[in-house]
Amino acid sequence: MSAPNKSYDPVEVEALKAEVIDRAREDALAAIAAADSLDALREVKAAHSGDRSPLALANREIGALPPKARAESGKRVGQARGAVSKALAARQEQLEEERDERVLVEEAVDVSLPYDRVRPGARHPLTTLMDRIEDIFTAMGYEVAEGPELEADWFNFDALNIGPDHPARTTQDTFFVRPPGGGEVGPDDAGLVLRTHTSPVQIRSLLDREPPVYVVCPGRVFRTDELDATHTPVFHQVELLAVDEGLTMADLKGTLDHMVRSLFGEGMETRLRPDHFPFTEPSAEMDMVCYVCRGASVGNPDRPCRTCSSEGWIELGGCGMVNPRVLTACGVDPERYSGFAFGFGIERLLMFRHNVEDMRDMVEGDVRFTRPFGMEI
Template identity: 60%
Template sequence: MSGPNDNFDPKRVAALDPDVVNGFVEAALAAVRGASTSAELKQVRIDHVGERAPLALANREIGALPPAARKEAGARVGKARGQVSQAVAARQEELAAAELAQALVDERIDMTLPVELGPQGAVHPITALIDEMCDVFVALGWEVAEGPELEAEWYNFDALNLGPDHPARGEQDTLWVEPPSAGKLLRTQTSPVQIRALLERDVPLYVVSPGKVFRADEYDATHLPVFHQLEGLVVDKGISMADLRGTLDHFAKAMFGDVTTRMRPHYFPFTEPSAEVDLQCFVCHGESVGNPERPCRTCRSEGWIEWGGCGIVNPRVLAACGIDTDVYSGFAFGMGVDRTVMFRNNAPDLRDFVEGDIRFSRSLLGGAR
């Protein structure tokens, strides 16, 4: 029968000596107390609590002791490691609280100080003008109506008395959506919104419809394939051209100040009689007409600027929407929003409106009429 195994290397287990263990603890506690930041304490944890720490290495040597000595050594090393871990945790709480308090002082913002906020953007001039235009009519008691930009052929053409052979239906004017049999297109005007309003709302009807429209136009200084319109529609009893003229005069003065308007006979399939609305040039006031010494670039020395179209709603349009034309009549008008912005601000090139330069938007928003 073999005896107990007392054969071990004293040098190998020297790290388990009580005095050595106490030295490890004192060194660790001193390092913990000396850590003044969380970053420094993190390094202390690595050096004195991590896997390569002296106490961790000493713990690995317990198995080299005789069985009778292992329990006491294990308890001694375990107590030492726990003491160091607790000291690290306590110091971490102290440092975290101190650093938070310091951060609150360093990052404190005096809310009473004046501050100048740099603008991050600007409302687009077209958006701003659409809102202003709508406000003019909302103040008159009108409603704002909107509709889809992808429109059905019937709403965009047929209901507006534009027959199947009308030139506007050609691809040189209209952007059709595949397949052709679907009868879908990108609306060429906001007039389809008026048709939808007639079908969905009761009369009397007073609506204004702003929105984006699409044409197969060239992209140049005076034309865009995508632009904006604002159209108005009134259907009520006893509506006449006088009501239309009064409304447009009020609208023109709201947009341009004290300006004179005129109507020229014209033709539109959806109104009868129809007219073009002109504004007296608000730059030269007509003084450039026949005066080569004082030419006007705004009206090209013609004295008048074309603004939009208007007229009494064609009875066929009302009948297509189920309106009794013996009882009700109405008027309609439409203006280009983009050109109105140009008129008000003397902007020379429509392409500037789609370039996305915020400096351009800010310059127009701050400009005079």
């Protein structure tokens, strides 16, 4: 028997030819050198060093060679793959350095620049003033109460002793969402309106609570007014309700005096003038002494006051003792309990307190109006 002829090499693999390996290596090195970003380099790596690259495919063909030819081809392919891997690592390091240098330049922060180039905004003065008023009354033991802006007209009118024929129930003053179906029998049979005052919150408070009841009711209200310097169809009110045994007009007057002095300073006085409101009896208009001239302009042509027109007093809002019919509608015994209520517009109070001449400035959203008030009033 003859021995195997190990010197005979009948296999010639195209992918393992020296010129093919050298060309694949040169193509890979050229592509690596041309890569101008890390993303481009990743694509080059996949094409020239990945599992489907020419050198990787050539490496798989080595097993098809006879033993004598494997060593030489394996060395040639290994040197080529090693050169490509080394070039890839060097190019990646170079591109990462360039990226880091570019980031330092593009994302640099100049800490010497002023930090307050964007001027801060401010809370709206109406919000801050309402918070201030709430603080005054919560310090006296009152509770802040809120209610829906879309209200049944039974709460908005009937429960407040405002009958079906009252002028306030016409579309001249009220935004009706759903016409009433007879509201006299109760809230379930009533229409829907955008509330014209925050008094419905007082009704809801009496229905939800057992006397004594002490609540302050801030909120947004709606009336069909034109927007001008002194009117707006959407404005804010604060109303107060106190129901307890033995309350009188003297308690109302003392509460009003305390509120005015807390808002405008010591020495401020109030006065009550007879008036009529369906939900209070007796009723009054509350005036406060002019906070500018303190009454010194009255009868004094040498010291005219534009704020109060030299009358010495400024009208602030309506008030009075709660009408017994309102207490009865809410299930409160008018023979045992009495109460007082008052309300005023926040926009009007802001105009008085800070000499704002045009109510439209409060609703246009111009930061030049709100910023001077800052965060506090």
